[in-house]
Each structure stands twice: as C-alpha cells, then as structure tokens.
Amino acid sequence: IDMASESVGGKVLFATDDFFAPAENLIKSDGPSFREHEYTEFGKWMDGWETRRRRTAGHDWCVIRLGIQGVIRGFDVDISYFSGNHAPRMSIQAANLEEDKLPEIPQRGTRMGAAATPEEFEAVAQLKSDEWSYLVPMTELKPGNPASSHNYFLVNSPQRWTHVRLNIFPDGGIARLRVYGTGQKDWAAIDPKDPVDLVAIAFGGVCVGFSNAHFGHPNNMIGVGGPKSMADGWETARRLDRPPVLENDENGILQVQGCEWAVFRLAHPGVITQIEIDTKYFKGNSPDSCKIEGCILTTQEEEDMVKQKWTLPAHKWKPLLLVTKLSPNENHLFDSLTLELQDVITHARFTIIPDGGVSRLRLKGFPSSICLLRPRGESRMRFSVKTGFKANL
Template sequence: MANGSNARELIREIAEIAPEVQALSRQWTDLADERLGGRVIAVSDEGFGPAQRILEAQRVHRYWFGADGYRYVDGWETRRRRSAGSEWCEIRLGRPGRIRGIVIDTSFFTGNYPMAATVEARQDGSDDWATVLPQVALSGHAQRLDLVEDPATYSHVRLSIHPDGGLARLRVFGEVRIDLPEGEVDLAALENGGRAVGANDAHFAAPAQMISPEPILDWGKGWETRRRREPGHDWAVLVLARPGRITRVEVDTSFYNGNQPEAISLQAAREDVRDPALLLNQAMFWPQILPPQKIEGGAHKTITAEILDHSPVTHVRVNIHPDGGITRLRLFGRAE
C-alpha cells in the first residue's frame, strides 16, 4: 500500500507554511530537498506511505482517496507498532552542508502522528552518528522548528520517530558546503548553494523553482506572479552561491506562452545584510547590471553582450516587466 493507487482523487486542502519556517527558508537551503538529490536510502517501515514523500518540495496536501477505497497520506506513515522500539529512515542529503535548523511537519496527521522524534547525522564514509536534534515531543497537525548549533559538515541524516506513526515533511535547512568547479558556473543554482530570499509576488509559484535543477517537464515548475493591475513590475531577490561576476544569463520560458514577461532586467550588489526584510528593501537601490531585455514565450534566451561591467556581487534582484512566469533562470559567472 505504500505506493498507493494510480487513480487517486486529491483532496485539495493544502497546509500553510508557518511564518517561522518561511523565514528560515529565506536564510538557508533545504539540504534534504529531493530536487537537489535528497533520497531515502533505508527505512524500517513504510506501510501506509513511502518515506521519500517527506522530502518533496511541494506543500502538503491533506490526503488522497484511491479508486481501491483506501486513503493515502501525503507523507511517510508506518504500520502500528506492536512491540518495543522505534521506526526510522536514513536520508542521503541532496547536498552536504552545515545543518542550521530542522523542521518536522505533521500537517494533517492528527491521530496518527509520532509521540517524539530524534535526528542524527553523519559524514560521508563514516559510521559514527552524531545527535543533532535530541528527542523532541511532537504534536499533530503542526510544524516544529528547532535550530541546530553544530559546525560540522554532514552528508546523511537519520530520522527516528517514537514509537511509530506518520509525518508529512522533513526540512533540513543549512549551508551548502561543496567545491564549485573551475571556470564558469551557475552562481544562482539551488544545487550550488544559491537561494531565493523573497519576492513581491509568488501567487502561482515560488521564485526558488526557477533556480532548481529538476528537468522542465510540465507547466508550473517556475516562478509565476499574478496578473498585475497597477503600474510597476514584479521582482525576486536571489543570493548567489559564491560572490562572482555574472558573464552569461539564460532565461527559459518553457510552458509560459502568453503569460511570459515582456522583458527581464537585473540589479545586483555585494551585500553582507542578513536580515531578509532589510535585504529586500535595499535591493530596490542596487545598480543595474542588465538593462531590460525582451523575452519570448516558450523559448530559451541567452544574454551575454548586454551585461554591463560590474564588480563581484553576492545578490541579484530579478525584475520581470510587468509580470508573468519564468521557468528557469541561470546566472553564469566565475566565483571568487
């Protein structure tokens, strides 16, 4: 039953992301994100829902009713344990890094959530597990956030739930620690440590999606804003993986044809501001490094010659004129 039915009827009730979780996601990358390669490599039991679901980037749905009459949860759920012990799953992080915060989300799990949870971590090639989150009590239909003070770099985590039950999502927020290749590299890429700090509008899809590595297979996998009914334009602010000079911009509007922006422009700066709200405020004053460039729908555009000369930058504000959707944005350059 873990894989469910092919004929699911989705109950369209979606959990809201807690403000404190949103704030943490603007500061750090979810190292366990399956879009980055996060994978469950071992699990004790997944009788009612596969453990891999807790790494999905999408928000939590309530559940599905399958054509076979069963209900399927949007998360990992074990069978009812009839002996002493706990259930667990081991996860290979999508990117190694320093763990800064852990979110255990039991949205829509009410009478079937675990009583408590523990998280351990290890480095690649080691069999020594370090406890990064000692046993904490869980509540039903809640998002528990715990900060982690551990400077080590980890590649794997082991989540133990006591004694059994289910949860919807696990987020392992932290600082990506990888060696970038020599030469030109996508400085904004999620898999390299880039991240989205925020946007003025993300009605249809969040800006982090346009810097994700997953293949472009269908509509709705990029950043898309609502239809603007007033003067101005929409924008999003990105943090680069490393400081660098941007030498090539690639804009992809696959599946956005008729709802793509008219043009795109970039502002950028070298900033050491950590507060997301202040950073978004300051971004409106950053120098322009790319004047508005017309883009077409359902197309791929590469921009090089139009990029203005600039010093190494750490942050970029992406302006779309006036609104619309972008499937992918790549900001190539040489890291310092």
C-alpha cells in the same frame, strides 16, 4: 530551502518498515492530504510514512540522502492528519559523507506492506548511522490542528551535511520531514577555466527579496535541474496598473511603468559572464522583457536592505543585462555586460516587465575571493582574470 525534498533530488535510502505508507512520502514537495474513506489492502491510506504497530524490540528509523547538501538551519516534522497514529517521539541525526565512498544499498522499489530485509539492514549498517551527530535529541511530538500539525526545531550547526537519519520512537506515522538550510559547495575544487552557476540554489544561492510571488516563489528559478512544469518557476500576479491599451516602443518593448523584481544573494561573490533565462511552460504568461543588475553588499547591508524592502540607491546597481525582449516557452542565452566591466558582485536583481513567469535563471561566471569586510575608505578590489579564463575576454 527544503534540502531533502524530492524536487531537488532528495532520496530515501532505507527505512525499517513501510507497512501502511512508504517513507518516500516524507519528502514529497507538496503538502500532505487526507482521503477520509480510502483504504489500501494494508489499511487506511495515509499521506506520509507510517510503520506497523511494532511488536518486536527496537524502534523505526529511515535514512535520507539530501538533494541539496549544505548547512542545516532547522527541521519541520509535520504530523498533519496523523490523528491517533502519529509517532509519539523522534530524533534526527546527520552526517557528512563522501559520495564515492558510500556502500551500495539495494534499491527500494515499491515498499507498502513491507519491512526492510536482512540484506538491506546489512548494507545500511555500513553507514554506521547510529553513530551520526544528533541535531535534534529525542523529543516528544505535539499534535496541533489535525490538518496542520507542525513541530519546528532550530539547528545551530555551521557544518555541511549530506545525509539525515529520522528516528521515531517506537513506531507510528509522520506526514512530512522538511530539512531547511542552504547549499554549500567546495569552491576550491572547481575548474577555474569553466564558468559555474553562481546563483544556483544547490551551491548556496538564495532569493533574499521579491516584489510579488503570487503563483510561484523566485527560489524555483534557481532550482536543481530543468523545470518540470509551470508550477516549477517564479510567477507573479497580473499587475493592476497596466495601461488600458498597451503600446510598444520602436524596439518592440512594451511601454509600461510597472515591473516585478527578485533579488538573489549569490552562492559566492564573482563575475557573471553568461546569463540564461528560460521561460519554458510559460506560453501565455511570460514577461514581455527583463533586465538584470548586480551590486556588492556586506552582510549588514543585506540585512538593512531586507528591512527597507530593497530600496537600494540606483547608483549601487550596475547593469549585467540591459532591458531585453523575452519570448514565451523559450530558453534565452546572453553574454553579461560584465565581460566588459569585469565587476565582482555579491547580489543580483532580476526585473521582469511588466509581470509574468520565468522557469529558470542561471548566472554563470567565475568566483572571486573578494573581501567583503574591508573598510569603506579602501580602494575597490578588481576581479583578476585567470589564465584560460576566456579567450575573448
């Protein structure tokens, strides 16, 4: 997941200079583009962050607050279209900061043609970002294909991070910064009486397999906030094995053999009690119906399933939601069958019939401290209902 993207709430807090193009471009969710003949009053229009040619001591840098806070696995420093003006070298630092203890940094507003003010430098100095941990040391950036110049860096750090600082040496341009990783939540701090979305991408939920993602990735469904458009959801291609003439059964469910599916690893093992399926913006292309199942898998079992394209034996999956009719452009709320089964799960499979698009999937429930490393021979651990869990349970 791109933890810095504007689509998940990433934000540029500070940049030393934004003369040719503002640092906010770094975290745009779409890829960079190029307009050959377009100029601004400050110079060539560029889709990225580009500073002026530095004529003073020092180097340029910016600070980004991650929209999803968690474990960083790698970076993509993209210098596409910056031919002749890319930053020659860069480094990346990171910190884990408490939100309520952060200094107040002035709002950036419109930045083109501007450099940071003394007041902004004074405010950001309180972050002591020059002392943050280095995840990528100073490294030379290598241009490749002008339209696709990516520099990838793996990170081996189990720590939780909330902010990153991108340093460029000494100046220049970068099109995009992707901060790839997984969300991480402090589960000990949650209210045990209130259900929490156990599949949320911000907490560490992630799609680990899918049948088709022609128009949109399943990770979009577990994204931050509400859907922004039809592009902000999971949408498959139309199945080619649809019958020439469609028919319904007595319950109004389409009679088709094919389906599409996506498997998610929950952010934390737990019991799912409430299900939310939103088809907002999908007006002529929502699924006819859907179902949801869950199971328990160890890390090794998940790896095996990925290799086998999720051909999991049917007896391992347990129903959370039976085949249910869906309506276009509507938010659907359901009680999970685990209200009765009280089964802990680690993974959920969302199946849509026959195809189509869904904007959001929320699997709300209660985390459990189930041990996933126990020997196979031991008896199954059951979910224990906490005081105040739910009156009707």
